[in-house]
Amino acid sequence: MKLGIGIGWRPEIAASVEALPGIDWVEAVAENLCDDHLPESLVRLRERGVTVVPHGVSLGLGGADRPDPGRLAGLAARAELLGTPLVTEHIAFVRAGGPLTASPVLEAGHLLPVPRTWDALDVLCENVRIAQDSLPVPLALENIAALVSWPGEELTEGQFLAELVERTGVRLLIDVANLHTNHVNRGEVPATALDELPVEAIAYVHVAGGVEKDGVWHDTHAHPVTRPVLEVLSELRSRVDPPGVLLERDDDFPPAGELAGELTAIRTTLAAGAARRPTARRGSASGSPRPAGRTPGARDRTAVAETALLSCLVAGTPAPDGFDRRRLGVQSRALAAKRADVVAKVAPELPEILGGGYRKEFLAYARNRPMSAGYRRDALAFAELLLVGGRPADEAARRKLTLWWQERAAPRPPRRATRLVRSARSALLGK
Numbered sequence: 001m002k003l004g005i006g007i008g009w010r011p012e013i014a015a016s017v018e019a020l021p022g023i024d025w026v027e028a029v030a031e032n033l034c035d036d037h038l039p040e041s042l043v044r045l046r047e048r049g050v051t052v053v054p055h056g057v058s059l060g061l062g063g064a065d066r067p068d069p070g071r072l073a074g075l076a077a078r079a080e081l082l083g084t085p086l087v088t089e090h091i092a093f094v095r096a097g098g099p100l101t102a103s104p105v106l107e108a109g110h111l112l113p114v115p116r117t118w119d120a121l122d123v124l125c126e127n128v129r130i131a132q133d134s135l136p137v138p139l140a141l142e143n144i145a146a147l148v149s150w151p152g153e154e155l156t157e158g159q160f161l162a163e164l165v166e167r168t169g170v171r172l173l174i175d176v177a178n179l180h181t182n183h184v185n186r187g188e189v190p191a192t193a194l195d196e197l198p199v200e201a202i203a204y205v206h207v208a209g210g211v212e213k214d215g216v217w218h219d220t221h222a223h224p225v226t227r228p229v230l231e232v233l234s235e236l237r238s239r240v241d242p243p244g245v246l247l248e249r250d251d252d253f254p255p256a257g258e259l260a261g262e263l264t265a266i267r268t269t270l271a272a273g274a275a276r277r278p279t280a281r282r283g284s285a286s287g288s289p290r291p292a293g294r295t296p297g298a299r300d301r302t303a304v305a306e307t308a309l310l311s312c313l314v315a316g317t318p319a320p321d322g323f324d325r326r327r328l329g330v331q332s333r334a335l336a337a338k339r340a341d342v343v344a345k346v347a348p349e350l351p352e353i354l355g356g357g358y359r360k361e362f363l364a365y366a367r368n369r370p371m372s373a374g375y376r377r378d379a380l381a382f383a384e385l386l387l388v389g390g391r392p393a394d395e396a397a398r399r400k401l402t403l404w405w406q407e408r409a410a411p412r413p414p415r416r417a418t419r420l421v422r423s424a425r426s427a428l429l430g431k
Helices: 011-021 040-047 069-082 119-136 156-170 176-186 190-195 228-237 257-272 297-317 325-346 349-366 377-386 395-409 415-427
Strands: 005-011 025-029 049-056 087-090 094-098 103-112 137-143 169-177 202-207 211-213 217-219 243-248
Touching: 005 011, 005 040, 005 049, 005 257, 025 040, 025 243, 040 049, 049 069, 049 190, 049 243, 069 087, 069 119, 087 228, 094 297, 103 297, 103 325, 119 137, 119 156, 119 297, 137 202, 156 190, 169 176, 176 190, 176 217, 190 228, 190 349, 202 228, 211 377, 217 325, 217 377, 243 257, 297 325, 325 349, 325 377, 349 377, 349 395, 377 395
Parallel strands: 005 025, 005 243, 025 049, 049 087, 087 137, 137 169, 169 202, 202 243
Antiparallel strands: 094 103, 211 217
16 A cells, blocks of 8 residues: 655644645554544544554564553554554564563563564564454554664574564564664664565655764654665665655654655655665575574573563663673663653653652662553652652652642542642642
């Protein structure tokens, strides 16, 4: 299916997206949508004939556990509601631990890279087939950006993707910004990956911005698209005409005019890339010998490896052998910072109550307390820790935090009259 030129739909820029000229389709984060009704903006876009593709971020198909049936059912329901031609997810793991390792479940709150090994590939392929059987439309998977490299990898990114497509028939969502990120952070040449992967399996392409700090590229989705990323897009277009190309922006949203300018740059790059000849012909994905058969115990070994890495990143346990410890530190701090940002959005009262001390307090809390039950529970646990420790020092702020915690930790929401009384009491305490 030809999608055309699209943009990531986010509530913060819904009006701008509706007003942008030449938008053929949009992509919405699946977990941000209800499975029984749509935001009015998406309803209007669909009425205009704009295709809406749900983009999942929480399945964790690269994890050692089989996909959660409830998450799959939710993604399937959103696909049905949207009448979409496909759904997308990531080649990543987002949680680890649990029964396979007899350890607590850990949540990353982020997309983490799977090791490019035959074990991890076996696990991923089985998980993908489970997902495909549960979804009403085709599935496409996205390559992710990474700050760290796994030691002892057996395949390149292109080889890994080619094997995945060959075994499962899954489509690919190629993020050219992520190819650039992995070039800066891991020394991987985007043209080589494009030569090795099956470009005919591409369902669509992501283009996004980022920023480099101290030699590390951060795929922020909150900065303008850079020239090197557009050059990777041109490389890809010289090899294949992708069915769709989409601009992603997740934070620090610019005016509509700047978004329109980035879309124009994407169109110009695609036109120029179509006139280019690729720098190399597509290579074979057989650079690493393929095992004769599936190796028993792949899930167990993958579970141990991923749990060790995630525990290091979010719980402060020792770094697994073979990893770059400096990069692990960068990734750990990035995960904690993202966690603090998301909790501030989920529970905006916390930074309001704590003021300028919120971020320092939360990062101290997160240093060795991993998230295990989502951001809302994380916010409550953070507040609990502060209150048990007699913080914040300001008595009025501590009372406000106590009232906030009591309201949200209750088994059911308080009635309207109770909320009004608490609001009035909080206002008086603030005087």
